[in-house]
C-alpha cells in the first residue's frame with residue numbers, strides 16, 4: 001500500500017470500523033451471518049451478545065486471523081492484512097491467556113515491541129500506564145487473570161494504535177479493576193481512539209460504553225446509543241390516591257400510568273412531581289427515577305433459541321488448542 005492510496009486518517013486519533021454483510025461458516029454451521037455495523041472514533045462501543053453469539057469470530061475476522069466466508073470487515077477502509085503498520089493502527093487483546101508462562105511480562109512486551117521498532121522506554125511506559133510495572137518483571141505464568149488482562153492491554157497499546165479491540169476485557173477483574181478499566185477506556189476514547197469492547201453482559205458495560213452493537217446467533221439485533229436503550233426517562237411515585245395524583249399531574253402536562261400500587265410518570269423531574277403532590281395535598285411515600293432493567297432488556301433482545309444451549313450437534317467442534325476451524329482459516 002503506497003502513501004497515495006492509503007485511506008488512513010492522519011489527523012484523527014481514531015479510525016472507523018466498518019463491517020458489511022460479514023459471514024463466517026464453519027462447515028455447515030453459520031457462526032456469523034451477514035452482519036453489518038460500524039464503530040465510530042472517539043467513542044466506546046460495546047459488542048454484545050450471549051455466549052456463542054459470534055462475537056469472537058467477528059473480532060477474529062476483523063483482525064485478519066480467520067478469513068470471512070463472505071462480506072468484509074475493514075478499519076479505516078482497509079482489511080487488516082492490507083494495513084501497512086498494523087500495530088500502529090490496531091491494538092487488540094483477544095484472550096488474556098496467550099503469554100509464554102516462562103517469560104516475564106516485560107520481556108513479552110519487549111519482543112512484541114522490537115518487531116515493530118518500538119523501544120523499551122515505551123514498554124515501561126505502558127506497564128506503568130496499566131499499573132503493573134513491578135509485576136511485569138515476574139514470569140507471566142504466575143499472573144492472576146486480572147494481571148494478564150492488564151498485560152494484554154499494555155501489549156495492545158504499544159503502537160499507540162487508533163483502534164483498540166478488546167474481547168471481554170473485564171473478565172477476571174475485581175470491582176476495583178473494573179472501575180480502573182472503565183476510567184482507562186474513557187481516557188483513551190477522549191483522545192479520539194476507536195474502542196470496541198466485547199461482553200456477554202449488557203449490565204457489565206452499561207457504565208462504560210457510549211454505543212452498543214448487539215448480536216445473537218451471528219446476526220445483528222440492535223445497533224445504537226446506549227442512552228437509547230434506557231428509553232424515555234420515567235419516575236415512580238407512591239401516594240394514597242393514585243387517580244388524584246394522576247389528575248394533578250395531567251394538569252401539569254405530565255402523563256402517567258398506574259403500575260401495581262404506584263404511578264409511573266413520563267418525566268425525570270422528581271421535584272415537579274413532589275411539588276404537584278404537595279399542592280394536591282397528597283402524601284408521597286416513594287419518589288424515584290425508574291431505571292431500565294438491563295438484564296431483562298438484554299434477554300428480551302437476544303431471546304429465542306440460543307443455538308449453543310440446544311442441539312449440541314449444531315455447532316462443530318472447535319480445535320481446543322488453537323481455536324482454528326481447520327487448515328483454510
Ligand SMILES: Nc1ncnc2c1ncn2[C@@H]1O[C@H](COP(=O)(O)OP(=O)(O)OP(=O)(O)O)[C@@H](O)[C@H]1O
Nearest residue numbers: 026031051052053054055056057315318323324325
Ligand atoms: N474454529 C471454530 N470451529 C468451529 N466452530 C466454531 C469455531 N469458532 C467458533 N465456533 C462456533 O461459532 C459460534 C460462535 O462462537 P464465538 O466464539 O464467536 O461466540 P462468542 O459470541 O464470542 O461467545 P463467547 O461469549 O462464549 O465467547 C459458537 O457456536 C462456536 O462454537
